[in-house]
Amino acid sequence: MTAMTAVQGEASGTGPFWRRPWRRPISQLTPVGQDERRPAGPRRSLRPWQRFRRAGWPYLFIAPFLVVFVAFSVYPMLFTLRLSFTRWHGTGLAQWVGLNNYAYLLTNPAFWASLKNSAALWLLVLPAQIVLALAIAVLLNNTALKLRGFYRVAAIVPFVTPLVAVAQIWVVLFDRDYGVINHILNLFGLPDVGWLVTSTWSKPTLALLFIWKTTGFIMIILLSGLQAIEPAFYEAATIDGAGRARQISAITLPLLRRTLMFAVVMQTLAVFQMFTEPYVVTEGGPYSSTTTAGLYLYNHINRADLGTGSANSFLLVIIMVGLSLVFVRLLRPKD
Amino acid sequence: MEHTTAKRLASAAGLVLAFSLATACGPPVTSTSESDSPTTSARTNPNRLQAPTDDSPSGEIIIWDRSGDLYEVFDAAIGKFNQKYPNITVRHEAVDIASKLRNTLITGTDVPDGVFLDDAYVAGYKDYLWDLSDVLGPYIDHIAPQKIGVNTIDGGIYGVPYDLDPGLLYYNEVALAEAGIDPNSIETYDDLLEAASRYKQYRPSAQPIHLEQGAWLGQLQLEMYANQLNTSMADADGNLRLDSAEYLRILTWLDGVSQQGLGTRAEYLSPSDIGYLESRDEVFYPWAIWFDYGPQAQLPETSGEWRAMELPAWQAGGARGGAMGGSSFILPKEGANSQLSWLFYEFLMFDEVGYTAVYGPNDVYPGGTNTSIPSYGPAADPAKPLFEPFAGLGYQDLWSVAVAAGQRIPGGNPTPTWWDGAVEYLGNNVQRMLDGDMTPQEVIDQSTADIQSNLIDRQ
Numbered sequence: 001m002t003a004m005t006a007v008q009g010e011a012s013g014t015g016p017f018w019r020r021p022w023r024r025p026i027s028q029l030t031p032v033g034q035d036e037r038r039p040a041g042p043r044r045s046l047r048p049w050q051r052f053r054r055a056g057w058p059y060l061f062i063a064p065f066l067v068v069f070v071a072f073s074v075y076p077m078l079f080t081l082r083l084s085f086t087r088w089h090g091t092g093l094a095q096w097v098g099l100n101n102y103a104y105l106l107t108n109p110a111f112w113a114s115l116k117n118s119a120a121l122w123l124l125v126l127p128a129q130i131v132l133a134l135a136i137a138v139l140l141n142n143t144a145l146k147l148r149g150f151y152r153v154a155a156i157v158p159f160v161t162p163l164v165a166v167a168q169i170w171v172v173l174f175d176r177d178y179g180v181i182n183h184i185l186n187l188f189g190l191p192d193v194g195w196l197v198t199s200t201w202s203k204p205t206l207a208l209l210f211i212w213k214t215t216g217f218i219m220i221i222l223l224s225g226l227q228a229i230e231p232a233f234y235e236a237a238t239i240d241g242a243g244r245a246r247q248i249s250a251i252t253l254p255l256l257r258r259t260l261m262f263a264v265v266m267q268t269l270a271v272f273q274m275f276t277e278p279y280v281v282t283e284g285g286p287y288s289s290t291t292t293a294g295l296y297l298y299n300h301i302n303r304a305d306l307g308t309g310s311a312n313s314f315l316l317v318i319i320m321v322g323l324s325l326v327f328v329r330l331l332r333p334k335d
Numbered sequence: 336m337e338h339t340t341a342k343r344l345a346s347a348a349g350l351v352l353a354f355s356l357a358t359a360c361g362p363p364v365t366s367t368s369e370s371d372s373p374t375t376s377a378r379t380n381p382n383r384l385q386a387p388t389d390d391s392p393s394g395e396i397i398i399w400d401r402s403g404d405l406y407e408v409f410d411a412a413i414g415k416f417n418q419k420y421p422n423i424t425v426r427h428e429a430v431d432i433a434s435k436l437r438n439t440l441i442t443g444t445d446v447p448d449g450v451f452l453d454d455a456y457v458a459g460y461k462d463y464l465w466d467l468s469d470v471l472g473p474y475i476d477h478i479a480p481q482k483i484g485v486n487t488i489d490g491g492i493y494g495v496p497y498d499l500d501p502g503l504l505y506y507n508e509v510a511l512a513e514a515g516i517d518p519n520s521i522e523t524y525d526d527l528l529e530a531a532s533r534y535k536q537y538r539p540s541a542q543p544i545h546l547e548q549g550a551w552l553g554q555l556q557l558e559m560y561a562n563q564l565n566t567s568m569a570d571a572d573g574n575l576r577l578d579s580a581e582y583l584r585i586l587t588w589l590d591g592v593s594q595q596g597l598g599t600r601a602e603y604l605s606p607s608d609i610g611y612l613e614s615r616d617e618v619f620y621p622w623a624i625w626f627d628y629g630p631q632a633q634l635p636e637t638s639g640e641w642r643a644m645e646l647p648a649w650q651a652g653g654a655r656g657g658a659m660g661g662s663s664f665i666l667p668k669e670g671a672n673s674q675l676s677w678l679f680y681e682f683l684m685f686d687e688v689g690y691t692a693v694y695g696p697n698d699v700y701p702g703g704t705n706t707s708i709p710s711y712g713p714a715a716d717p718a719k720p721l722f723e724p725f726a727g728l729g730y731q732d733l734w735s736v737a738v739a740a741g742q743r744i745p746g747g748n749p750t751p752t753w754w755d756g757a758v759e760y761l762g763n764n765v766q767r768m769l770d771g772d773m774t775p776q777e778v779i780d781q782s783t784a785d786i787q788s789n790l791i792d793r794q
Contacts, residue, residue: 090437288763
């Protein structure tokens with residue numbers, strides 16, 4: 001604050017900027033609260049260079065970020081946007097096709113099927129995961145619980161375990177004929193289930209893998225939100241006779257809305273971009289029933305249909321931004 | 336007011352800048368489908384690789400192989416190569432080729448000089464690769480026609496053929512003997528159906544014939560059957576030819592196996608598949624030669640019980656050879672030392688010392704690399720086996736069986752550039768048929784329509 005105030009306050013000073021602000025006596029700095037941009041006295045127009053000296057240096061300080069952002073985010077996005085209007089297979093001239101790629105995707109049942117698959121996975125994952133993560137977070141936020149640190153670490157372990165290794169375990173566990181899960185079902189007289197080889201069960205199996213893998217991460221986010229709630233609220237509620245359930249509904253959930261919103265948006269993005277799980281476990285099958293939006297997009301890229309892949313990317317961006325805005329709207333704190 | 340105007344001006348400038356950036360980003364664009372490579376005569380075509388003329392070629396080459404057994408095999412052969420070419424340094428890298436090759440070729444950064452690649456993918460990378468017609472010229476007449484066929488696109492040859500993967504009928508000899516079935520009686524696919532039926536009568540729990548449940552491998556196996564009938568999904572001009580009597584016949588037979596309960600629906604050597612194989616419920620496996628890896632490493636209970644024979648014919652006296660899969664080596668045009676990498680592959684594939692190092696006894700396969708046979712005729716000499724019989728197949732002479740089958744594989748069937756993409760349609764539809772959701776004719780009709788509109792028309 002002090003340094004920034006000094007930079008803004010020395011526009012009419014002399015000498016190189018890096019010598020002045022930090023060397024000026026504190027008494028010469030503009031007091032906080034005073035309008036620093038409009039010093040008393042007649043107003044005079046400044047030359048561009050003077051204006052830059054007055055307001056440009058902060059931009060210089062954020063330039064490193066901007067350079068990286070432009071190089072690795074803006075440029076690729078613009079590249080992709082332009083590519084989405086072409087037919088290009090990665091080499092030679094790209095052919096301008098206008099909105100053809102978008103029209104192709106929007107009229108293609110496979111594109112909509114991939115979105116439906118992702119939407120179904122979202123329904124299977126999100127509600128269950130948020131409830132589960134919240135329950136674990138509330139449990140681990142209880143100061144009376146022993147070994148809390150151990151449990152917190154244990155909960156995050158699946159998230160940091162390499163997915164490809166876990167996926168292979170999933171394949172073995174859920175094998176139709178020789179998997180442990182069906183073996184357990186058989187012990188109770190239940191028939192074998194084609195967990196990974198039928199379009200009915202492949203999505204729930206994949207959703208289970210995703211929940212197991214990422215719930216720890218969501219739990220940590222929610223736990224941080226819980227720890228930001230003042231204990232005094234709970235103490236007051238206890239004094240007023242509120243039970244645990246009432247405290248959760250009247251204090252925890254309302255004060256956790258912002259964190260919940262963040263978790264929901266994050267997981268919505270993650271589910272719609274889900275790629276590795278179906279790629280490794282089911283390869284998108286059976287019958288493309290687990291070809292998620294992310295995997296469908298990859299398939300275009302993998303077969304060098306880069307124009308269609310780029311158009312697919314932008315359609316997903318639009319959908320994701322729309323969904324995120326809806327959740328932000330629905331879950332924003334009422335204050 | 337002044338402030339608002341400034342903001343508007345800034346916004347407009349931002350839009351102009353974004354638009355300018357957008358038009359500057361990406362590859363050069365044309366409004367037509369014009370080709371960027373003018374027609375040139377064959378001899379002057381700059382896309383054709385020429386062999387180096389140096390007496391003592393030198394330099395470093397980057398060679399990509401997929402990790403696993405073959406990486407180790409090729410790695411062990413580099414020493415022999417360096418005895419012949421001491422001034423060429425081979426940087427041999429184990430790479431996830433499927434995920435890295437496309438991006439590397441598009442960006443042109445750190446492009447390798449040679450890459451091991453499934454034949455099914457070669458056509459899809461054609462625009463990045465050297466046409467090897469000239470350097471392969473002296474060897475072409477001795478290379479299996481099927482391998483030349485799958486590497487030939489628009490008249491150019493884009494891969495150095497590595498292995499030949501003849502389809503074979505693997506069978507559990509011990510289990511069949513117990514059921515009183517003589518495998519030598521199986522000469523046609525109808526005979527195979529009959530033998531499977533008899534085995535099921537002997538062992539009611541059996542589902543004797545493997546029916547692949549993976550869409551990609553299922554399509555590859557379908558192409559093996561089609562190759563036997565000297566056809567493939569597309570002709571040399573890229574036109575679809577699924578709608579044919581040959582494909583209908585194959586699909587009808589597969590559908591029959593499924594409908595009669597004579598097939599095991601499982602993915603290749605998945606836990607389910609291994610379980611059925613080890614319990615002797617699954618005793619017939621029409622597959623590429625590389626199924627022999629199973630009896631060697633993954634089927635301890637039935638190892639030694641398995642044998643291989645040529646595929647049955649589709650009609651009495653018909654062709655019994657068909658290829659399933661296979662790999663080649665591609666040489667990207669952006670590679671820094673493509674000519675030197677050609678020398679590497681020339682040595683490994685066409686020099687006796689080289690192909691003996693690859694297929695002969697090595698640390699990974701002590702009896703020799705037996706999961707395929709060479710596609711180069713002189714290397715696949717029936718009288719000079721490069722790998723030895725092994726316990727998994729009861730010390731059967733697999734070399735003789737495979738070489739004989741390899742010699743009968745029809746050639747001239749190209750792999751279309753969109754082969755991999757067709758799995759989403761044909762591969763999936765075959766699975767639907769095997770699950771009873773489609774008829775053979777529906778598979779053909781639906782797949783033809785989908786491949787045409789989604790893949791061929793969008794090339």
